[in-house]
Amino acid sequence: DKLSLLVIPGSVRQGSLNCTLARAAMRIAEAQGAATRLLDLRALELPLYDGDIEAKQGVPAGAVELIEAIMQADAVLVVTPEYNGFPTPLVINAFDWLSRAPAAASRPAGLQATANKPLGLLSASPGALGGLRAMNYLRQYFQMAFGMLAHPRQFALSRANEAFDAEGKLKDDKARQQVEAVVQSLLQLAGAVKTKA
Ligand code: FNR
Numbered sequence: 001d002k003l004s005l006l007v008i009p010g011s012v013r014q015g016s017l018n019c020t021l022a023r024a025a026m027r028i029a030e031a032q033g034a035a036t037r038l039l040d041l042r043a044l045e046l047p048l049y050d051g052d053i054e055a056k057q058g059v060p061a062g063a064v065e066l067i068e069a070i071m072q073a074d075a076v077l078v079v080t081p082e083y084n085g086f087p088t089p090l091v092i093n094a095f096d097w098l099s100r101a102p103a104a105a106s107r108p109a110g111l112q113a114t115a116n117k118p119l120g121l122l123s124a125s126p127g128a129l130g131g132l133r134a135m136n137y138l139r140q141y142f143q144m145a146f147g148m149l150a151h152p153r154q155f156a157l158s159r160a161n162e163a164f165d166a167e168g169k170l171k172d173d174k175a176r177q178q179v180e181a182v183v184q185s186l187l188q189l190a191g192a193v194k195t196k197a
Helices: 017-031 051-057 061-072 089-099 110-114 132-145 173-196
Strands: 004-009 035-038 075-079 118-124 149-157
Touching: 004 017, 004 061, 004 173, 017 035, 017 075, 017 118, 017 173, 061 089, 061 110, 075 173, 089 110, 089 132, 118 132, 118 173, 132 149, 149 173
Parallel strands: 004 035, 004 075, 075 118, 118 149
Antiparallel strands: none
C-alpha cells in the first residue's frame, strides 16, 4: 500500500509561492512512491473562530472535513509563509477549530485525529529567512497542542519569488534536494509509524 501524504498550504492566493512549493513537494512525494492530496483551507469555509458560533452551531462542517482528511493520511505536510514572523491565520484558525471538535459516532475528536500523526514543515518567502520563524512556531503548536510527530527536518525556501521556473519547478538543485530530503524523511517516519500501528 502506498503511503498517503496530505499537503496543506498556509496561503491559497493565486500565484502563492507556498502553493507552488506545495505542488513541487507533491510531485517529489509521488516520485518517491506516495499518494498525495492537496487540501485547500479556503474551501473549508471556516469562519474566524468565535465561541458564540461554536455555542450556537457547534463546530463547522469544514473542521470535520479537515479531521477526515487527516485521518485518511499517513502524514501531513504544512507549507506556509510567515506573516510578521508568525504562522498565517488561515492555518491557525483551521486547526483551532479542529481542536474544538468533539468525538462523534463516525469520527474521533479533532485532537485524537492529529495525535501521533507524522508532520513535515516547509515554508517559502521572498525574504532571506524564507518563513523560518513561522515554521518554528508551527512545530511547537502542532507538537505541544496537537500531539503531532513533527519531523526535525524542515526547510525554508528563501528568495522564493526567484526560485521557480515557468512550470513551477525549483530551479536550484540544492533547494530541490532540501525539499526531497524533507519529503523523504517524513515518508520514512510515516512508514515506521504505520508499521507499528
Ligand atoms: C508578509 N511577508 C513576510 N515575509 C517574511 O519573510 N517574513 C515576514 O514576517 C513577512 N510578513 C508578512 C506579513 C503580511 C501580513 C504579509 C501579507 C506578508 C511576505 C510574504 O512572505 C509574501 O507575501 C509571500 O509571498 C506570501 O506567501 P504566498 O502567498 O506567496 O504563499
